[in-house]
Amino acid sequence: MILVRGGGKAELIAYPIGPSLVNWVAMVPVAEPGPLPGDANWNRPASAQEVLRHFDGWDLGWFDLPGLIGNSATILEYPMVDRDPLPSWGEGRVTLLGDAAHPMYPVGANGASQAIVDARVLADELARDFPAGLAGYESTRRKATSAVVAANREMQRTVDERSRRELLRITETYRRDTGAVRS
Ligand SMILES: Cc1cc2nc3c(=O)[nH]c(=O)nc-3n(C[C@H](O)[C@H](O)[C@H](O)COP(=O)(O)OP(=O)(O)OC[C@H]3O[C@@H](n4cnc5c(N)ncnc54)[C@H](O)[C@@H]3O)c2cc1C
Numbered sequence: 001m002i003l004v005r006g007g008g009k010a011e012l013i014a015y016p017i018g019p020s021l022v023n024w025v026a027m028v029p030v031a032e033p034g035p036l037p038g039d040a041n042w043n044r045p046a047s048a049q050e051v052l053r054h055f056d057g058w059d060l061g062w063f064d065l066p067g068l069i070g071n072s073a074t075i076l077e078y079p080m081v082d083r084d085p086l087p088s089w090g091e092g093r094v095t096l097l098g099d100a101a102h103p104m105y106p107v108g109a110n111g112a113s114q115a116i117v118d119a120r121v122l123a124d125e126l127a128r129d130f131p132a133g134l135a136g137y138e139s140t141r142r143k144a145t146s147a148v149v150a151a152n153r154e155m156q157r158t159v160d161e162r163s164r165r166e167l168l169r170i171t172e173t174y175r176r177d178t179g180a181v182r183s
Pocket residue numbers: 025097098099100106109110111112113114115
């Protein structure tokens with residue numbers, strides 16, 4: 001996996017998702033963070049040229065950035081959004097789970113993990129008591145995920161302030177704590 005930030009604001013993350021398949025994400029700020037002017041325009045097809053112009057002048061030497069982006073079969077563009085925590089996720093027999101309940105910036109790489117934890121807590125609560133368990137699920141998970149949304153927003157806001165040394169420390173701690181490094 002590679003994560004590269006340049007002198008400008010563009011950031012590139014790329015990682016293999018199969019024997020000869022790479023997923024890449026180019027994060028490019030195009031406006032000050034704030035409410036979207038219209039509906040979110042999800043998964044709009046984009047061209048390689050459009051993406052590459054944000055990486056003009058990048059020369060990673062060891063990594064063929066124009067080749068990676070230029071040879072991509074599909075490129076999709078979408079806004080990076082989060083949302084203020086909701087006061088409730090539903091009523092009666094209706095609730096929300098995952099991104100529908102707590103969309104967050106992906107800087108913490110934990111939106112999907114939070115959806116899985118939602119599912120686990122929901123299943124436990126419903127096994128205990130249906131439909132009253134829905135309220136227990138919501139109060140447990142709404143509090144926890146609100147904190148994660150706030151933490152991710154803060155991480156996104158302060159991304160420029162994090163030093164190379166701090167990033168290294170976070171990466172090493174993560175690898176150690178998750179067993180990602182085998183000795
Ligand atoms: C760039 C990026 C990197 C990320 N990296 C990570 C990471 O490393 N780790 C991590 O944990 N999370 C990560 N996430 C977040 C993660 O992708 C989401 O949090 C997760 O996919 C949310 O799952 P979900 O099932 O709630 O919603 P979704 O994955 O959005 O699934 C909702 C599904 O419902 C379908 N749908 C919508 N409307 C209808 C309808 N009316 N009828 C039928 N189907 C419908 C949609 O097509 C979609 O398939 C990342 C997100 C982004 C954008």
